[in-house]
Amino acid sequence: MRKSPVIAALALASASALTGALTPSASAAGSGVQQAHSCTQKVAKGYATCFAVKLENTKGAAVNAAGRSITPRAISGKTPTDIRSAYKLAGLNSGGRTVAIVDAYGYPNAERDLGVYRSQFGLSSCTKANGCLTIENQSGSTTSLPSTDVGWDQEQALDLDAVSAACPDCKILLVQASSASNANLGTAVNTAAKKSGVVAISNSYGGGDSSDSTYGKYYNHPGIAVTASTGDDGYQGASYPASSHYVTAVGGTSLYTASNTRGWTESAWSGAGSGCTTLNTAPSGQNSAVTHCSGRAMADVSAVADPNTGLAVYAPTSSTSSSWAQYGGTSLSSPIVASVYALSGNTAGYANTLPYAHTSGLFDVTSGSNGSCSYYCSAQSGWDGPTGLGTPNGTSAF
DSSP states (O other), rough: OOOOOOOOOOOOOOTTTOOOOOOOTTTTTTTTTTEEEEEEEETTBBEEEEEOEEEOOTTTTOOOOTTOOOOSSSSBBBHHHHHHHTOOOOTTOOOSSSEEEEEESSSSTHHHHHHHHHHHHHHHOOOOOSEEEEEETTOOOOSOOOOBHHHHHHHHHHHHHHHHHHOOOOEEEEESSSSSSSHHHHHHHHHHHHHHEEEEEOOOOOBSSHHHHHHHGGGGOOTTTEEEOOOSSBHHHHHBTTTTTTTEEEEEEEEEEOOOSSSSEEEEEOOOEEEEEEESSSOOOOHHHHHOSSSEOSSSSEEEEOGGEEEEOOOEEEOEEEEEEEEEEHHHHHHHHHHHHHHHHOOSGGGGGHHOOOOOEOOOOOOOOOSSSSSSBBBOOSOTTTTOEEOOOOOTTT
């Protein structure tokens, strides 16, 4: 794991009484806290890394943003109630539509860990037996699943819990690629797209920029909302598959409670990926006069991704054990947005065009930055690199 120090003192607390988490003071936040990537970030050409990031101390133990240890009696991070409140999703239902999650490697305890998460927050059971959860390999087999990788397992736990938080009645299909190669991950996406009931596919991973002429066959699924994380290292240029013409590129924000009408406020997360590629064309509605990109600019939309304001997740610590931790990264924002598409039920054509035609259904994020650059680093009114057009305000933009 690559670790980087938390760069700002950020207060975080769950608004739900279910967690019992304490609100850290600004002066204490960040004390002894590191952001740890679940997956190795340096990968070979043709491979991807996952974008899950968790908070831990210098000894590798899970902590909240104030450096306090996480225990079952003091779970730290946003809850399902928080996510649905922040993005005006409370009371909405998908009618049992399916969100697919594509990741690499096996996760033997996925069903068990998801059960712990959903039970903690009073969500209905989501199991293989009741038809809510399906786990397949990249070829569609439910029995010959890939070998385990704890880092990617943490990614899968984050994805499963994020979908559960945003869309509790969604069915979930988890498709596990044999490895983190673009070809295997892409094959898994195609397998997910063939599954009856799938309306959205979330991809919380990425690698170097690539062309749709090489990999677009895996992500070109009109009628299904395909989302992809933009990355966690700030402005670094384009990352694939977020830079694909066919996907909704999802950036990231920091999310806080506030004494305003919405009850929440957001700013661009400093780690949110952004950039421009000339390898792929822009989605319909993206204006080059605004993006200053002759090709495809990212992001399109965004949601919470800052680990300091991230989600409470029950995730693996080893191949056999799991525990609570606080997670973020654009690995969190991608499955949230995929879930919003599922709640909307409106994924005809290329779903990434919809937010550009319905900007009134988004919370515009106008503060914060992810680096120093001319056009792609600072949040502003309308489109910007780190947050795209903004974050969900219900489902009308999707």
